[in-house]
Amino acid sequence: MIPPLPLRTGTPSSSSSPRPGAPHVPYPPARRRALTKQALPWVRVAGPSWPMSPERADAEARAYEQVAGVAPDKIPAIHGYDGENHALVMEDMSDLEVLRTVLNEGAAYGPDTSRRIGEFVAQLSFATSGFGMPSAERKALIAACVSPELCKITEDVVLSEPYIEHEHNHWHPGLDDLAAAFRADPRLRTEVADLRHVFMTSAQAPLHGDLHTGSVMVGERDGAPVVRVFDPEFSFVGPIGFDLGLYWANTLVSQERARALGTLTDHGEQLRLSWEAFAAQFRRLWPTRVDTFFDDAYLDRFLDRVWAESLGFAGTEIVRRVIGFAHLTDLTTLPDPVPASRRALLLGRELIVRRAELTGPDDVRAVVASLS
Known part of the structure; x- marks a missing residue:
């Protein structure tokens, strides 16, 4: 248990991030x-x-x-x-850096970051899912983790508003045609509605709830790489693919930034690295499941479902971050954000509407290449 702790010095900081400047x-x-x-x-x-x-x-x-x-x-x-x-x-993590910041400055991800994110999602989701936790205990956890106010923000900002006329939406004038096309696209709207319903009803495991590159800190301590996930204030019990999808969306947008600046390094490998680490960790934990009625064949089916839903949620996050609310500095700080933003939007749509067809990281890489 996290101990109740009266603050020892003054009053709490209003800081929203564990960075320098907070008391x-x-x-x-x-x-x-x-x-x-x-x-x-x-x-x-x-x-x-x-x-x-x-x-x-x-x-x-x-x-x-x-x-x-x-x-x-x-x-x-x-x-x-x-x-x-x-x-x-x-x-205090002031010796580390926000992942988005170092990526925007031209750094590579390195071999550990996305792998550890995949492991993080697997470790948390397995342990708190119906596979890792007895049924009665999990029901109590679900009740304790209800977060209607924050879930409603996601349901609206990520999973509906970008596809309708709404005051929160804004975009670069060079994207007027795509923004209008997305609002008038019945197939896209239906697929987003499906993902919205999954988000609202699929209580698979407690999630971080806002797992993007601004919620990850990286650096070195004692010569070893360090990756820390923080700011899980949007945590709720939902579909596991939502956490993976948000992270993937951010890695794919960072790839478009690097492409625009001619600084591509390992950006295109991050989806694969995180997915392989997630799946491998989930499989390692599988023999410890509390309900062995779920057999190995079901695990394969379950992971296929998580993969497809992750792709779909990645697509919705990309779209939101370009024509919805709260844009990404990965794109907004480019000298000309329009070409990369257009590619990102088109990629987001493909991930949403073709998520059942894209069965692995190589398929996603092919879609990205087709937009060149």
Whole structure:
């Protein structure tokens, strides 16, 4: 359990990210410095005009507690949670960098980052799914993890608004034709509706809920690579493919940025690396399942379903990040964002409508190449 912890120094920080600039709390004195992170009473990227309950910090603390039991090396150390002030006391990660930032500056992913993300999703989802947790215990977990306010944001912002007229939507004028075409595309809308329904009804496992390259920190400590996933305030019980899909969307958009700048390195390998790591880790855990009625043949079918849903959710996240709400700096900071943004939109549509046809990473790579 994360211990209740009265804050020891002053008041909690209003920081939304464990980076320099937030007040530090010396806890515990003999170890690495800690800092406080307090939930703001509004949507971070929108500001006070979009109020949101700071109680989402409860979901974040609960998510960290769940991950700490199965993948403690992939999250910051959490020292305590002050529920009254909606504040977490966590490991100071100011020696690490946000993955999106280093990618935008031209860095490569390296061999470890996406592999560890895939392992993270597998470790968390298996342990808290019907495969890894007894039924009664899991039902209690599902009840505790209900997060209607934050789920509603995703249902709207990611899984409906970009395909209708809505005040949240905006885009570069050079994308007017594609934005209009997407709103008028009945096949696309039906497929997104299917994914929206999966998101709303598929309670497979507790998720991070907002797993993008801005929610991952990377660096080195003692000469070894470090990958830390943070900010799981959107955590809820949902389809496993949603976490994978959000990460894939961001890797694919980073690939388009690198292509536009002529700095492509290992960007095109990240979907494959994360998927292979996820599937391998899930298979390693499979013999420990609590219900052996699920046989090996069912595991193959289950992983196929997760793969297809991950692709679909990746497509919806790409579309949202280009013509919906909260765009990605990967594209917006390009000298001319239009060509890369058009490629990203077209790729997003393909992933949504063809997710059942694209049966492996090589198929996705072929789609990306076809857009050249």
